[in-house]
Amino acid sequence: MAKEQGTKPIAQNKKARHDYHIDDTWEAGIVLVGTEVKSLRQGRASLVDGFAEVDGGEVWLHQVHIPEYTQGTWTNHASRRKRKLLLNRAEIAKIERKVSDSGYTLVPLQLYFKDGRAKVEIALAKGKKAYDKRHSLAERQANREKEQAVQRRLKGFKD
Template identity: 50%
Template structure:
């Protein structure tokens, strides 16, 4: 977790199950109108989200931010593409890793930091089915061990 992380809004647990996270980067999100109010109400879903780099800029796709209930006709499109705020070096590094090592970039968490919505994106390598099963077995074993130690 980045140092000084604020209030956690949403987490993408599916990403850690489907991918091996190699590196993480904190990025800002360009929002419109009432989107920040929906995010503050935890009305965001990261499950199918991913990041693409287009024309030297990073964009967040398939992240659903529900329309604000008390909003009006100027509410936003829930699945619109949102620009991520990153430094040029970070974008270039992500682009190089994505092309060279056939990795993908997925959103891991959304949180509020100093009043701004931040997204923690992770450079990820896809897991095979047997890797996913192995991870689940390991988690189950750790859970059983911790229960046994607690009951002592």
């Protein structure tokens, strides 16, 4: 059987980029059981309530929903169990130092297969205030309108 190449996205946490200022990101492997991998290969997962924490020199992923495999038997997994993330010691130490600062948290941004192995992209994030969210929405809308105006001018329309 041929080895898988490239990346295959499974789930994204779009709300995290809206709710948090993203400072730094890391790619981590995940320790999974067989039925979780089969469920992920079907493209079924949700990162909405997920977060990560450093505990005892290890990083754990909490509240990520990987539904039970439909054809699984008594060996099926719990859908919201905590899962260990695979990072090297230097990365874990750096993450632990930054998370110990006030206001920072670890959030999963996306879950994907890379060369046949399940990976998660986690980010060091700081929560946005309501006015920051409004400001980023207004900025995105202004950029969209600017791009549309440029496209209209290139096509020869008058404003």
